[in-house]
Amino acid sequence: EAQVTQNPRYLITVTGKKLTVTCSQNMNHEYMSWYRQDPGLGLRQIYYSMNVEVTDKGDVPEGYKVSRKEKRNFPLILESPSPNQTSLYFCASSSTSGRAIYYNEQFFGPGTRLTVL
Amino acid sequence: QQPVQSPQAVILREGEDAVINCSSSKALYSVHWYRQKHGEAPVFLMILLKGGEQKGHDKISASFNEKKQQSSLYLTASQLSYSGTYFCGTLMNSGGYQKVTFGTGTKLQVIP
Numbered sequence: 375e376a377q378v379t380q381n382p383r384y385l386i387t388v389t390g391k392k393l394t395v396t397c398s399q400n401m402n403h404e405y406m407s408w409y410r411q412d413p414g415l416g417l418r419q420i421y422y423s424m425n426v427e428v429t430d431k432g433d434v435p436e437g438y439k440v441s442r443k444e445k446r447n448f449p450l451i452l453e454s455p456s457p458n459q460t461s462l463y464f465c466a467s468s469s470t471s472g473r474a475i476y477y478n479e480q481f482f483g484p485g486t487r488l489t490v491l
Numbered sequence: 492q493q494p495v496q497s498p499q500a501v502i503l504r505e506g507e508d509a510v511i512n513c514s515s516s517k518a519l520y521s522v523h524w525y526r527q528k529h530g531e532a533p534v535f536l537m538i539l540l541k542g543g544e545q546k547g548h549d550k551i552s553a554s555f556n557e558k559k560q561q562s563s564l565y566l567t568a569s570q571l572s573y574s575g576t577y578f579c580g581t582l583m584n585s586g587g588y589q590k591v592t593f594g595t596g597t598k599l600q601v602i603p
Contacts, residue, residue: 405589416493416578416595417533424589432590433493464532476521476582477546479535480591 376401378483380465386489387455395450395486397465405468406448407432407480408440410461417464423448424470455490462487492516494581496594503601508567511597513579515560522555522562523580523591526573533578537564569601 378399387393399406407422409432419432423442437459439451448467452459466480494515503509513522521540524547525533537547539555539562547553552565566573576596583590 407591409593414595417580417593418493419591419593422589422591430589433592477538477540477544479523479538479546480525480533482532482534484532 376481378465378467378481380463380483380486382486383484384487386491388491389456390454392451392453393455393488394452395463395465395488397448397450397483398446399448399465399467399481400446401467401469401481402445403467403481404445404470405478405480406442407466407468408438408448408450409464409466410434410459411464411485412461420450420463452488455488457490460488460490493592494579494594496577496579496597498597499595500598501600503566503569503573503599505569505571505601505603507569508565509569509599511564511566511577511579511599513562513564513581513594515581517560517581517583519555519557519560519581519583521582522553523582524551524553524562524564525578525580525593526575527578527596528575536577566599569599571601571603574599574601 408420409417421440423429465483468480524536527533580593
């Protein structure tokens with residue numbers, strides 16, 4: 375089954391304790407992205423990657439890191455989480471097929487609900 | 492800067508129509524529409540490109556006014572399954588620009 379998976383689905387942690395949220399897709403997509411969703415603010419893009427070793431900042435990258443060493447994986451790293459990073463996080467992927475993300479839909483993972491105390 | 496969606500919320504009775512609008516202050520290359528049901532991930536509905544090209548579900552219609560940087564999603568003869576939050580995502584008119592900026596969403600509730 376074609377899908378985007380995220381782990382963990384739920385996480386409660388404390389301020390300053392480094393954590394990684396994994397994202398994996400089995401559709402051979404070039405484009406992958408991370409979003410956070412907060413009430414009243416919609417979906418905001420954190421980072422995106424157009425291919426292996428190619429990443430770029432979205433609208434809210436502060437406090438996050440990403441890496442794209444393999445095409446299928448795009449982990450989100452919070453090196454020193456703070457309470458304002460409490461949010462619902464979505465990973466998404468898309469096939470760019472030579473036409474870029476302009477023309478291609480994103481497939482979203484199920485989400486990771488993160489609470490930072 | 493996030494695009495502005497209107498209305499923020501709307502309640503419809505089954506069979507009624509609705510229009511959801513998305514407006515940007517910047518020149519757009521494409522607009523994407525997604526629907527998110529409560530507790531689920533967003534799901535793709537439509538893509539509209541500068542120049543008139545469209546891609547999406549047959550039962551959903553939308554428009555893109557390039558001059559005004561506005562897009563509208565038309566939901567006709569609404570069904571209970573249409574309930575959810577609708578997001579527009581905008582992509583700027585810049586070569587190689589791959590960043591997607593979503594609006595804050597329009598919550599649609601369809602009641603019997």
